[in-house]
Amino acid sequence: MKLNRRFYLFFVLLFLLFSATAESPAQESYPNRPITLVAPFPPGGVADLTARPVAAAMEKVLKNPVVVANRTGAAGAVGMSSVANSKPDGYTLLMALSSISIIPEADKLFDRKPAYTMDQLIPIALISADPTIFVVNAARPWKSVKEFVEDAKKRPGEISFSSSGVYGTLHMAMEMLSHAAGISLKHVPYAGAGPALTAILGGHVDTLASGPAVVIPQIKAGKLRPLAGWGAKRVASLPDLPTFKELGYDIEFYIWAGMFAPKGTPDPVMKRIRESVKQAVGTPEFKAAMEKLQTPIAYLDAPEFQKFWDKDAKMLADAIKRVGKVEIEEKK
Amino acid sequence: MTETLHNLYLGFSVALSPGVLLYAFIGCVIGTLVGVLPGVGPLAGISLLLPVSFGLDATSAIVLLAGIYYGAMYGGSTTSILMRIPGEAASVMTCIDGYAMTRKGRAGPALAIAAVGSYVAGTLSIVALMFLAPPLASFALRFGPPEYFALLLLGLLVLAYMSGGSMLKSLAMAALGLFLGMIGIDPMTGFLRFSYGVIELGDGIGIVPVAVGLFGLSEILLTAGQPTASEVVRPRLRELLPSRAEWRDSFWPIGRGTVLGFLVGIIPGSAHIISSFVSYAVERRLSKHSERFGQGAIEGVAGPESANNSATSGAFVPMLALGVPSGPIPAVMIAAMMVHGIAPGPLLIAHQPELFWGFIASMYVGNLVLLILNLPLIGIFINVLRIPYPLLYPAILIFCVLGVYAVNGSVVDLGIMTAMGALGYMLRKFDFETAPVVLGLVLAPMMEMSFRQSLSMSSGSYGIFVNRPIALAMLIVGLALLLLGVVPFVMKRAAWRQRLGFSAQEKESA
Numbered sequence: 001m002k003l004n005r006r007f008y009l010f011f012v013l014l015f016l017l018f019s020a021t022a023e024s025p026a027q028e029s030y031p032n033r034p035i036t037l038v039a040p041f042p043p044g045g046v047a048d049l050t051a052r053p054v055a056a057a058m059e060k061v062l063k064n065p066v067v068v069a070n071r072t073g074a075a076g077a078v079g080m081s082s083v084a085n086s087k088p089d090g091y092t093l094l095m096a097l098s099s100i101s102i103i104p105e106a107d108k109l110f111d112r113k114p115a116y117t118m119d120q121l122i123p124i125a126l127i128s129a130d131p132t133i134f135v136v137n138a139a140r141p142w143k144s145v146k147e148f149v150e151d152a153k154k155r156p157g158e159i160s161f162s163s164s165g166v167y168g169t170l171h172m173a174m175e176m177l178s179h180a181a182g183i184s185l186k187h188v189p190y191a192g193a194g195p196a197l198t199a200i201l202g203g204h205v206d207t208l209a210s211g212p213a214v215v216i217p218q219i220k221a222g223k224l225r226p227l228a229g230w231g232a233k234r235v236a237s238l239p240d241l242p243t244f245k246e247l248g249y250d251i252e253f254y255i256w257a258g259m260f261a262p263k264g265t266p267d268p269v270m271k272r273i274r275e276s277v278k279q280a281v282g283t284p285e286f287k288a289a290m291e292k293l294q295t296p297i298a299y300l301d302a303p304e305f306q307k308f309w310d311k312d313a314k315m316l317a318d319a320i321k322r323v324g325k326v327e328i329e330e331k332k
Numbered sequence: 333m334t335e336t337l338h339n340l341y342l343g344f345s346v347a348l349s350p351g352v353l354l355y356a357f358i359g360c361v362i363g364t365l366v367g368v369l370p371g372v373g374p375l376a377g378i379s380l381l382l383p384v385s386f387g388l389d390a391t392s393a394i395v396l397l398a399g400i401y402y403g404a405m406y407g408g409s410t411t412s413i414l415m416r417i418p419g420e421a422a423s424v425m426t427c428i429d430g431y432a433m434t435r436k437g438r439a440g441p442a443l444a445i446a447a448v449g450s451y452v453a454g455t456l457s458i459v460a461l462m463f464l465a466p467p468l469a470s471f472a473l474r475f476g477p478p479e480y481f482a483l484l485l486l487g488l489l490v491l492a493y494m495s496g497g498s499m500l501k502s503l504a505m506a507a508l509g510l511f512l513g514m515i516g517i518d519p520m521t522g523f524l525r526f527s528y529g530v531i532e533l534g535d536g537i538g539i540v541p542v543a544v545g546l547f548g549l550s551e552i553l554l555t556a557g558q559p560t561a562s563e564v565v566r567p568r569l570r571e572l573l574p575s576r577a578e579w580r581d582s583f584w585p586i587g588r589g590t591v592l593g594f595l596v597g598i599i600p601g602s603a604h605i606i607s608s609f610v611s612y613a614v615e616r617r618l619s620k621h622s623e624r625f626g627q628g629a630i631e632g633v634a635g636p637e638s639a640n641n642s643a644t645s646g647a648f649v650p651m652l653a654l655g656v657p658s659g660p661i662p663a664v665m666i667a668a669m670m671v672h673g674i675a676p677g678p679l680l681i682a683h684q685p686e687l688f689w690g691f692i693a694s695m696y697v698g699n700l701v702l703l704i705l706n707l708p709l710i711g712i713f714i715n716v717l718r719i720p721y722p723l724l725y726p727a728i729l730i731f732c733v734l735g736v737y738a739v740n741g742s743v744v745d746l747g748i749m750t751a752m753g754a755l756g757y758m759l760r761k762f763d764f765e766t767a768p769v770v771l772g773l774v775l776a777p778m779m780e781m782s783f784r785q786s787l788s789m790s791s792g793s794y795g796i797f798v799n800r801p802i803a804l805a806m807l808i809v810g811l812a813l814l815l816l817g818v819v820p821f822v823m824k825r826a827a828w829r830q831r832l833g834f835s836a837q838e839k840e841s842a
Contacts, residue, residue: 042660043379044667052383070379071741075517078531110523115531160789166520188477188788189520191781194657194666201656204476204789213670217655217677289386292673325521 030090030269034065037093037259040079042072046211046295050127050257051095053289057280062272068095075165077103077115084116088264090273094121098169098256101313105320106167118313121260124270125277126305128290129256129298131231132173132209133216133241135224137200140207145227145247148207152183160186162196162205167320170196173209173230173253175319180249200224211255212237213294230254237294256298256312258305274302336462343689347697352392352690356698359396360705363403366420370411370544370735373420374404378664390672391687395694397665398648402454402695405604405641406702409446410713413439413633415728417548421539422604422640424770425612427547429625429632436628439714440572445582445630446637447706453590453638454699457645460594461652462692466681469653472598477785478796482806483599484779487606488771489810490613502768505759509772510779512537519777520784532744539605541736541749542773546766548732549753552725554760572710574630582634585615589638596639597646603659604643609771611639645695652688654678 035058039051048070055066071079076099083094100118107114134145142148152159163171166189178185188205190196193214200208201223208215208224212235218224219238229235229243230253244251259277261270280286281299290297300308346352366377377400385393408423413430426446433442475483488506515526516536527533574582589611596607615635616625625632650658655676657663666676674684681688716724736749756766790796798804 042664043382044664049667049671052386068383069741072535077534081531112524113529157791186788186791188785190785191519191777192663194663198473198650198656199476201654202473202476213675217675217679220675221678223678289671293670294675 030272031062031064033091034067035062035091035093037066037068037095038079038083039068039070039095040072040076041070041097043070046130046255046257047076047095047097049293050290050295053286054095054127054259054277054280056289057283057286058276060283061276061279075099075103075168080121081116083260083262084120086262088262088266090261090265090269092262093124093273094260095127095257096121096260098254098312098316100258100260101309101316102167102169102172102320105317109320109325120263122263122265122270123302123305123309124259124261124273125281125302126256126258126298126300126308127277127281128295129254130211130213130295131229131235131243132170132253132255133212133226133235133238134177134207134209134228134230134244135200135215135219135226136207137203137205138223138225139203140225142227143225145242145244145249148227149181149183152181152185156184157186159207160188160205161207161209162199163187163189163208164193164196165189165191167323169255170209171323172316172319174207175323176230176251176253176315177209177244177249179319179322180244180251209253216294236296252315254298254312258309270302339685339689340462340693342685343691343693344696346391346686346690347395347693352395352694353697355388355392355396356399356694357701359399360403360406360698360702363400363405364407364702364705364709366400367404367407367423368410368419370417370419370548370732372735372738373408373540374401375660375664376739377404378661382664382668385668386671390669390674390684391690393668393672394665394687394691395698397668398691398695399698401661401665402641402644402698403702405454405637405644406447406450406706408640409450409633409637410443410709412547413442413446414713414716415548416551417728417732418543421543421770421774422608422643423637424543424547424605424767425608425636426633428612428767429627429629431551432626432628433630433633434717437571438628438630439717440710441574441578441630442633443710443713444572444707445574445578445634447703447710449582449586449589449634449638450641450706451699451703452586453593453642454645454702455696456590457594457597457642458692458695458699461645461648461695465649465653468598469650472650472658473654473656474802475599476800477782477789478800478803479806480599481779481782481786482797482803482810484775484782486806486810486813487610487775488779489813490610501764505764505766505768506772509769509774510776511772512542512769513773513776514780516777519781520788530744532742536777537748537773538739538745539770539774540739541745542752543770544732544736545749545752546756546759546769548728549749550756550760550766552728553753553757555721555725557757572714578630581630585611585631585635586638588614588618589635590642593639593642594646597643598649598658603647604640605774606771607639607643608636609767609774611635651676652680652691655680 037051037055039047041047051068055068058066071082080094080096080100083092086092104114104117136142142151161174170193190199193210196208197210197214199205215224216237219226226238226241228247229241230251231243232245232252234243235241278301281297362377366372366374378397381400385396404420405422408419409426409430411417411419412423412426413434416427416431418424418427430442433439515533517534518525524534592611593607596610597603612632612635615631616622619631647658647662650656651662651666655678657666669676733746736745759766786796797807
């Protein structure tokens with residue numbers, strides 16, 4: 001009996017010992033301790049799947065550990081605000097998606113204290129950008145955007161689309177289309193891009209805008225029919241699919257992933273980070289990883305990324321203002 | 333048939349290759365550990381190991397991650413039975429009768445039946461997965477928001493109908509759970525509700541901190557509040573295995589739990605959690621001795637533990653046959669496949685037969701491994717009960733705190749756990765059941781979302797719930813259950829009045 005008691009006491013002590021983390025003493029040169037790359041979404045999402053190969057490649061370049069931390073919650077606001085409000089020393093970085101520009105706008109709309117503001121973060125680099133694809137359930141009659149828009153004009157508010165959530169990226173893409181085509185559609189939000197896909201496959205909604213990696217397997221299986229893409233160029237794996245621009249709609253939409261640092265990070269440190277990211281995205285391992293994920297690399301260094309971000313953020317802000325507050329009463 | 337056998341042969345040749353076998357084993361061991369630790373559930377376990385699986389080939393990676401998922405269902409029962417702390421959310425129902433059995437010195441049989449039930453359910457449900465995946469998956473797709481809402485409403489009515497104690501009290505607790513589930517961002521409009529500026533509350537209240545607080549912490553508080561430490565009957569070694577009567581009592585609950593769990597599992601959502609609630613309710617209702625439930629009925633362990641295991645196989649149906657995630661865990665596994673360049677979708681079974689059949693075969697092997705792993709572990713785990721309370725309870729507290737913190741790395745979760753511990757203590761002092769709170773919390777977001785999605789699909793017309801055959805059928809069953817539930821309620825009241833009258837007469841004559 002006594003042995004058992006001692007054994008468990010030992011076990012508890014061991015556990016305590018392990019759970020206490022020790023911080024290594026600081027030195028001068030950057031980096032000298034592990035860098036945390038925050039992915040504000042759960043593992044398996046686009047942010048996480050982009051962050052992991054970037055972190056692995058950066059580790060080799062910097063010869064210093066880069067750890068991906070999933071800090072999830074409130075549609076990414078928890079993780080993004082944690083980085084925005086962290087110490088600007090280059091040891092806490094962020095891998096964010098396009099929604100980084102949406103959350104502060106939505107906060108404004110509801111007169112909420114914003115979780116963070118966009119000027120609290122400075123861009124490091126754009127990593128990937130995936131144009132969304134407009135798909136319809138294969139059982140629906142529309143064979144082209146033209147047919148779809150004509151039908152939608154005849155019966156406003158009747159054709160439905162699913163999305164990853166209200167004010168989510170997939171919602172914004174459809175909102176831009178409705179605005180550009182002058183149509184009104186019925187929005188049925190779901191909790192995430194996965195359930196939104198299930199909804200269109202089950203025929204509970206008619207249309208969906210989502211990333212190529214999500215919809216292409218379903219297109220190949222004949223369950224969904226693509227009508228157009230939101231990119232400036234056609235999607236490589238769907239060469240026959242026109243873009244909205246080709247069809248005369250001036251809209252572009254990407255689900256992109258980019259890296260950010262908190263504002264106030266010293267210039268030499270920023271320079272070092274940018275260089276390491278640039279080298280990292282050029283490594284064959286990183287390229288192979290992204291190819292498997294069917295996500296095109298769209299690297300842009302900080303100055304160009306800033307321009308891209310400004311343009312994208314303005315576009316999203318306009319779309320959100322057009323949507324306005326979603327009324328609680330159901331539309332008749 | 334011959335084709336299936338041929339495919340299965342291919343599958344076993346993959347699953348029994350040393351590399352895959354090793355990863356199945358590792359997955360099962362990690363799953364058991366993850367299940368045993370309170371707080372850390374299969375989702376956290378799989379998420380942590382996802383990056384590790386990037387370095388493996390696709391089949392090994394999927395086999396490893398799936399092993400964690402169903403392994404956790406085995407491990408989850410351990411702390412529920414021994415300490416009344418749900419190892420993960422699907423084991424909440426096991427706490428009730430499992431822990432009551434422990435108090436009676438029957439911890440060994442409870443653990444054994446949980447392991448055997450899990451094994452039987454795991455194996456049988458894989459057979460179902462193997463033969464029925466494609467047709468069932470297309471059936472699951474027909475579950476749109478209206479059907480889903482009808483199903484969840486049915487679930488709540490089943491709970492009310494099956495409730496053992498006061499119906500009013502259980503419904504009140506379910507309502508409290510539903511309210512807790514409303515906290516956070518309104519999923520349809522983006523408004524924040526009841527968050528009072530706490531950004532973490534925007535995401536809602538997690539199931540894990542609530543379950544650990546209501547069950548685990550409240551138990552520790554109750555024990556500490558007793559004048560003398562309650563004496564747990566120390567288990568004797570020869571009492572580790574269930575008696576003949578206990579085997580007999582568990583036979584049908586395991587069978588029913590298997591079928592129920594699989595069917596619930598196919599439908600998208602937190603299926604493994606809901607299936608355990610439904611199974612417990614069904615067993616209590618069907619039992620000839622429903623008064624034994626809550627006092628250590630082995631059926632109350634056998635049913636839910638089988639159901640949650642079988643639900644994990646059910647959850648793989650939409651994932652493998654259609655490439656759509658039926659919950660957060662299959663979603664992570666789909667991501668793992670994509671990392672390996674495999675596009676999950678309707679063509680997966682045809683294009684990746686080695687992956688699909690290897691996966692199926694590895695689940696047969698994995699379940700056997702888990703049974704072999706878990707039965708001897710009972711003898712070790714049971715020793716936990718020999719630790720004196722002054723040492724055991726602080727250690728449990730540490731595990732609870734670490735486990736709950738590990739899920740999201742959030743201090744707010746610890747606050748929620750503490751508050752729920754205090755609430756659970758009070759509720760139990762006043763003789764309220766706490767399990768319906770957890771059920772309400774699990775159901776609330778899904779119920780609200782599907783209700784409002786339905787109305788949004790029908791542009792505000794409630795007719796959508798009765799115009800669709802599946803939804804209508806479920807609503808009728810729910811209504812019938814409700815009426816059936818009221819009948820004995822009225823009868824009982826009459827009987828109760830008579831009894832009171834009778835005893836009053838007796839008193840007079842005495």
